[in-house]
Amino acid sequence: QSKQAMQVGTAHSDPNPNHIYFNSRGIWMTYIIFILIAHFIILSIPFISVGLAWTLTCQVHNFITYLWLHWEKGAPFEPLDQGESRTLTHWEQLDDGVQFTANKKFLLVVPTVVFLLATFYSRYDQIHFIANALSLVVLSIAPKLPMFYRVRLFGINKW
């Protein structure tokens, strides 16, 4: 029995719900709560220090949001846009490709805040700083800039 692609509802005019779901009520808070839960889970590991826990939170957050927003392309359902979003990452689909919307500014600010907290709680240690700053800039800040809109470096992840 083959798997059928899920068809999305057609009750609104947007052919791809990926464009607009991040405007839903409470979704910003949900995102922050997810980060807090992940942080508490990491904090509960008994033998690591607070600084390491924060660094781990920062790294894991950047890595997972990179996969979610900038690596996976298309949609898990069958949108009605005649294949336009098949080669677009989720970041490029959000808000229909418009840059600097409120959602996108929020998603830029959150990893920065997590980074600042991580460096604060790791007491500005050099190795933690390098790790956090690298993952922040490469995984979280750079792909969100308009100059990287629809850019695929070295053909990686293009198809």
Place this chain on the structure above:
Amino acid sequence: MLIFVADADVSWEFSDLIEAIYSAPTYHLVFEGCLILFIVGLLFQHSFLPSKRRGGSGDRLSKAEEDQLIAEWQPEPLVSGDPADEALLASYQRCATSQVGRSVTYSDGRTLVNFATGNFLDFIGEARIRDRALASLRHYGVGSCGPRGFYGTMDVHLHLEEQLAKFYGCEEAVLYSYGFSTIASAIPSYAKRHDIIFADERCCFAIQQGLEASRSKIIRFRHNDTAHLEELLQRQAEHDRRNPKKARVTRKFIVVEGLYVNCGDICPLGELVKLKYKYKVRLFVEESASLGTLGATGRGICEEAGVSVQDVDLIAAGIENALATQGGFVVGTKYVVDHQRLSGLGYCFSASLPPMLAAAASEALTMVDEMRGERTARLKSVSDRLHQRLLAELDNLWSVEGAPMSPIKHLRLHRCTGENSLPALEAACAAAADAGLLLTVARYVAQDLGQPAQPSIRLSVNCNHSDSEIGSLLDFLKSYATGLAKK
């Protein structure tokens, strides 16, 4: 320095933490300062939609260019005043007072023998179909008043779909309410952007609309030229070898018609199936004109070419020709065809076929099944006889395009009789009406890429055309062309 393990010896007083900021390395504070400034700067940016320079079309015009275009614009007249349209407009004045069957009566009292419409199996006026339609009308009313997903499905639709699937020997059929939109909806529900479709260059306009709606890359191959198609497939295979990641997400299709309405030719389905398996391409066949007219029992091009119906991925057909009702259907495997119940736009977003017409189609299909190809064979023999006589008697006056057994033939004036222009052919059709024959010039929408270089008269043969009717057609064609040649 390295704080990886539990830090019992470090103080977590808030004042100590704040002091840690003052003793932080400079590069760190500089980095954080720049980062905060950068992010705050980005927060003050206005939102904008990036121009689609990369990966799309759509250049924006500057304000000056826009203003200039608006100032220069001159409205075109609503009515073109083109003299070539006069004949077309005049034909709309013609009003039929009988059914448009094998013969038609017009309001001026003339009865003409119909060589113009696709009533191939002569089902128009068939009493059995008419009675079934009337009974259905009394039971259901006229319209279905809803799309299939919204109270527009009746038992006649389901019954007709089952019947169609069984007729073809396929797993499932999907019924559409309009023949044109059948293939125009089927193609874009499978082919999307970044896919590739190889289409015959003489495909009908409905297929072209489907190709355009799919947003795929369209590669047209020369009409019925499998060598050219193989060359194009080979070229595509080399592209794929160079970029295997892209090839893995690219779907490829071949779209052909069983019997081409624009030429009267039959497609070489056997060779196409071989190419399909060699190059791993999906094959879609449009069978509006070949349903009921090809194959030993009227089951279309697959039966005619001796190809198993399982080898064709999708068969789409309008039932507006041989079955003499309205609508269309798609048959194939359940896996392929069921997808259209949610993504075939003509299925989801149009009212379903009126139950009266679905019942009539069902009855017509039963008749085709019961007759076991009798009318189909008769149609083929009439078409063939007409073709042979055209070649034998009128070879130097009219040129005929189409397969000998095809009920659709295209006639063009030969060079020696005069110029084969649209007005000349329209005049011939008008003269034919005076001689008791209904002929039509094949008409195309201006954007139709499948139209031929030369206009033509499209003949549609009926299985019950008698020898005398064929004879009178040939006599007219001969006398008219000879009259032209003399001038």
